[in-house]
Amino acid sequence: MSDGSATGGFDDLALPLLRLRRSVKWTQYEPDVLPVWIAEMDFDVARPIHEALLEAVSRSDLGYPTTDPLADAFARFAHDRWGWTVQSEHVYAVSDVVTGIGEVLLAMTEPGDGVVINPPVYAPFFSTIESVGRRVVSVPLVAVAGRPTVDLEGLEAAFVAGARAYLLCNPHNPTGTVLSKSELEAIADLASRYGVAVISDEIHGPLTHPGTTFVSFASLGADRCKRVVSLLSASKAWNLAGLKCAVIVAGSPSAAEELRRMPESLRYHVGHFGVLASLAAFTEGGAWLDECVRHIAVNRSLLSELVASELPGVRYREPEAGYLAWLDFRETHLGDDPAEVLHTVGRVALSPGGPMGDQGRGFARLNFGTSAAIVTEAVRRIAVTLAA
Numbered sequence: 001m002s003d004g005s006a007t008g009g010f011d012d013l014a015l016p017l018l019r020l021r022r023s024v025k026w027t028q029y030e031p032d033v034l035p036v037w038i039a040e041m042d043f044d045v046a047r048p049i050h051e052a053l054l055e056a057v058s059r060s061d062l063g064y065p066t067t068d069p070l071a072d073a074f075a076r077f078a079h080d081r082w083g084w085t086v087q088s089e090h091v092y093a094v095s096d097v098v099t100g101i102g103e104v105l106l107a108m109t110e111p112g113d114g115v116v117i118n119p120p121v122y123a124p125f126f127s128t129i130e131s132v133g134r135r136v137v138s139v140p141l142v143a144v145a146g147r148p149t150v151d152l153e154g155l156e157a158a159f160v161a162g163a164r165a166y167l168l169c170n171p172h173n174p175t176g177t178v179l180s181k182s183e184l185e186a187i188a189d190l191a192s193r194y195g196v197a198v199i200s201d202e203i204h205g206p207l208t209h210p211g212t213t214f215v216s217f218a219s220l221g222a223d224r225c226k227r228v229v230s231l232l233s234a235s236k237a238w239n240l241a242g243l244k245c246a247v248i249v250a251g252s253p254s255a256a257e258e259l260r261r262m263p264e265s266l267r268y269h270v271g272h273f274g275v276l277a278s279l280a281a282f283t284e285g286g287a288w289l290d291e292c293v294r295h296i297a298v299n300r301s302l303l304s305e306l307v308a309s310e311l312p313g314v315r316y317r318e319p320e321a322g323y324l325a326w327l328d329f330r331e332t333h334l335g336d337d338p339a340e341v342l343h344t345v346g347r348v349a350l351s352p353g354g355p356m357g358d359q360g361r362g363f364a365r366l367n368f369g370t371s372a373a374i375v376t377e378a379v380r381r382i383a384v385t386l387a388a
C-alpha cells in the first residue's frame with residue numbers, strides 16, 4: 001500500500017541525475033547552464049503515480065485512454081481539498097490546459113471577438129487567442145499595496161468596449177497572485193452584467209501556499225455568473241506535463257451546454273498515461289501534494305532571503321501559490337531582457353519576461369520548484385552576472 005510519499009526526496013536532488021532527464025527543461029540549454037526556467041519541478045514523482053505508471057508499463061497497458069473515470073476522481077479531489085462540489089457531468093477531459101483554452105474560446109465566442117487578459121501573463125495566452133481568430137484585449141494587472149491584482153475599472157471598460165470573454169489566470173502566472181473570493185465575486189458580477197464568458201486557468205490552484213485560500217471561479221455558482229469555465233489539471237501540481245491530461249469544468253448547466261459545441265474527439269487526444277497518473281494524483285496524491293507545497297513554501301522564503309542579501313536592486317514579491325518567482329531587474333543594469341544576459345553571462349536560464357507582455361520588460365521568472373541547493377546556486381549565478 002502506498003504511503004503517498006515521493007519516490008525519493010524533495011531536497012536531495014542530484015544535479016547529474018537531473019541532467020539525464022530528456023524533458024525540454026533539461027535539454028534546451030547548454031550542459032553548463034543551470035535551468036530554472038519552464039514550469040517543471042525537479043522533485044521525484046509521487047509514489048502512487050510512480051506505481052500506477054510502472055504497473056501500466058509492466059502490463060503493456062499502452063493503448064488509447066479511457067477518460068470516463070476522470071470526472072469523478074477530480075470531483076472527489078475538488079470536494080476534499082476545497083469543499084467545491086463539482087457535477088461530474090460538467091467535467092470534460094482534454095489533453096492539456098492550453099488546448100482546452102483554445103477549444104473553450106471556439107465554443108463560447110465568435111471569430112474576431114475581444115478576449116481580455118491581464119499581462120504580464122503566461123505567454124501562450126496571447127498566441128492561443130490569436131490562433132483561434134480572436135483578439136487580445138490587454139487589461140494589465142495593477143499593484144494595490146504592492147500586490148499585483150486585477151484592475152476592475154479597466155476590466156469593466158474593456159467589457160463596455162465589447163470584449164466577449166475574459167481569460168483569467170488564477171493563481172496568476174507569473175506574479176503568483178491568488179484572487180480572493182470577494183475579488184472573484186466582483187469579477188463575476190461584472191462578467192454577468194455584460195454577458196462576458198469567464199475562462200479561468202487554474203492550473204496552479206492545487207499549489208496554493210499556506211495562509212492563502214484558493215477558490216475556483218467555477219465554484220462561485222450559477223447564480224453569481226453563468227458563463228464560467230475553469231481549467232485545471234494534475235500536471236503542474238504533480239509535475240506530469242508531458243503526460244497530457246487536463247479537465248475543463250463548466251460552472252453552470254448553461255456553460256456545460258455551451259461546451260457541447262466542443263468537438264467530441266477532444267478526449268481522444270488525452271494521453272493514457274496522463275489519465276492513469278491523474279487518477280493516482282487525485283485519489284492518492286494528497287499527502288505528496290501537501291509535502292510538495294511545504295517544500296516550495298520553504299524555498300519561497302529562502303529565495304526572499306537570498307534576493308535581499310545577494311541581489312542588490314532586484315525586487316521580488318513572494319507568490320501566493322506555486323513555485324515561480326517574478327523577479328524585477330529594472331533597477332539593475334541588465335536591461336529589458338535580463339534572462340538573456342543571465343543566460344550568456346551567468347549560465348543560468350530563467351524565463352524571459354518580455355513574451356509575457358510589455359509589462360514583463362526588465363523582469364525574468366525563476367522556477368524554485370527544486371532543491372534549496374539549486375535555488376542557492378541559481379542566485380549565486382545571478383549575483384555573478386549582476387557583479388560582472
Ligand SMILES: Cc1ncc(COP(=O)(O)O)c(C=O)c1O
Nearest residue numbers: 039096097098099122173201203
Ligand atoms: C497558467 C498556465 N496555464 C497553462 C500552462 C500549461 O498547461 P498545459 O501544459 O496543460 O497546457 C501553464 C504551464 O506552465 C501555466 O503556467
